[in-house]
Amino acid sequence: MQYMSTRGDTKTVSFADACLAGLAPDGGLYTPVEYPKLAPASGKESYTDIATRVLSAFAGDSISEADVQTLVAKAYASFAHQSVTPLSEIGPDQWLLELHHGPTLAFKDVAMQIIAQFYDHLLAERGQRLTVLCATSGDTGGAAAAAFAGLESVDVFILHPHERISPIQRRFMTSTGASNVHNFALDGDFDESQAIVKALFADQTFRQDVRLSGVNSINWTRIAAQSVYFATAQAALGSERKLRFVVPTGNFGDALAAYVAARCGLLNGLEIVSAVNANRTMVDLMETGKLSKRAAHATHSPAMDIALPSNAERLLFEVMQRDTDQLRNFYNQFAQSGAAELSDQARGALGCVGVKAVSIDDGETEAEMKRLYQETGTLQCPHTAVGTAAARATRDASADSVDVILSTAHAAKFPETVEAITGHTPALPERSESWLARDEVFERLPSDLNAVREAIRERVS
Incomplete structure (x- = not known):
């Protein structure tokens, strides 16, 4: 199984090399040269059975199927639900796909736990050590910290926007107590943090000196x-x-994963609604064919406060x-002028790919969270509410499809927001309470490329 860069200025690589590198040297994103063709999953297969089969196809010769099976079982042993991502019905032909049963209560755990296992396996085989760098809008950092904490082959550096994530989200990344996990709170928004990550990957000398790797959704293994x-x-x-999958979207990685599942033959057709908050880049791109530079807006759903979704x-x-x-x-045009426009061919193809986008603002999110509590008796995180609101707003009464809305995080990760809107405070699961008693360790830095680069050099050396 070979992988190529979307920007074409680098040679094809194996799954192992794409996994460990994260971002391609030319600044592009790795993607399969050809998608594997897979039989749809069977109701008789367990989650780990399906994960083993799918990930083995993507891994090719890099990791044997027997090893993938062992690594998958280890990755999901810590999940609170044996189904890993169970479904719960919230209405006629409406289901929530619950992705928050992992150690940090968010969908990022599902991918990050297996990435850490793959890294540990591949680096042990190669006798190597890597520096993992990621920017987070809230959940990726905690999931990375929990998954990689204590691994001897990896140093993890996490950049998060200072005071733009919830305290619980922050604690999941700053309270591991692991000496190989380093947290930097930057004065800026997520897009500035992500830009620094991309710039550090583009610095070939720095990248080679510290053996840099990335686990944001720019890493194909996440997808x-x-x-x-x-x-x-x-x-x-x-x-x-x-x-019809309704996907709360920030960096567009989760929505792209649905597209990939369909391309591989795992879905009965493809219909995706990319549900965004007030940061409506995907909506504008889908509707106008234009990508424009803009600042990210702070909203009730901070993990989705992203103005430039990388996986687009x-x-x-x-x-x-x-x-x-x-x-x-x-x-290149976007980088130079802050705007770029698709060709007529590409814009036409984008409109036919099976992906739509809709924006839900904070007022609509608040109303949806209240409605969900009144109708179902459950408290939902604001990101999930963006998804359920988008599902209602775009539902065709005559459609014969079933809505599956991704419940991306547990409501307890955003207790202040949920309580302020619904008047009820979500209880933190008992398995997560120990995080509140731990000491936090993080360093505040300016949103400056040189400052971050030197801070990483100092700690790696």
């Missing part, structure tokens, strides 16, 4: 791992049923018919 729960949802609800690049790569020159020119 591959997330495609599994779309396949399990299809199997659980019946292979003959048409599903992988989708645009496909609608541009995998023309690396066209895609590279598009992003």
Whole structure:
């Protein structure tokens, strides 16, 4: 199984190299040269069975199927629900796909736990050590910290926007007590943190000196791992049923994972609603074919406060018919002028790919959280509420599909927001209470490339 960069300026690599590198040397994102063709999941297969089959196909010769099976079992042993990502019914033909049963109560755990296992396995085989760097809008950092804490082969550096994530989200990344986990709170928004990450990956001398790797959703393994729960949802609800997945979207990685599952034959068709908050880049891109530079707006759903969704690049790569020159020119134009426009061909293809986007503002999110509590007696996190509101707003009464809305985080990760809106405070699961008693360790830094680069050099050396 070989992987190529979306920007085409680097040679193809194995799954192991794509996994450990994260971002391609030319600044592009790794994607399979060809998608594997897979049989739809069966209701008789367990989550780990399906994950083993799907991830083995993407891993190719890099990791044996027997080893993948062992690593998958280890990754999901800590999840609170034996189904890993169970479904719960919230209305007629409406289901929540619960992705918050992992150690840090968010969907990022599903992929991050297996990435850490893959890293540990591959680095042990190679006798190597890596520096993992990620920017987070809230959940990726905690999931990375929990998954990689204590691993001898990896140093983890996490950048988060200072005071733009919830205290519980912050604690999951700053309270591991592990000496190999380092947290920097930057004075800026997520997009500035992500820009610093991309700039550090583009600095080839620095990248080689510290052996840099990335585990944001720019890492293809994240996408591959997330495609599994779309396949399990299809199997659980019946292979003959048409599903419409409504995906709360920040960096577009989760929505792209649904696209990947469909490309591999794991879904009965493809219908995705990318549900965004007031940061409506995906909506504008889908409706106008234009990508414009803008500042991120702070909202009730902070993990989605992203103005430039990185994984849009992988989708645009496909609608541009995998023309690396066209895609590279598009992003070069965006970098130079702050705006870029799709060709007529690409814009037409984007409209036919099976992905739609809708924006839900804070007022609509508040109303939805109250409605969910009144109708179901459950407290939902604001990100999940963006998804359920988008599902209601776009539902065609005559449609024969079933809505599956991704419940991306436990409400207890956002207690202040949930209490302020609904008047009820969500209880933190007992298994997570120990995080509150731990000491936090993080350093505040300016949102400055040189400051972050030197801080990492100092700690790695």
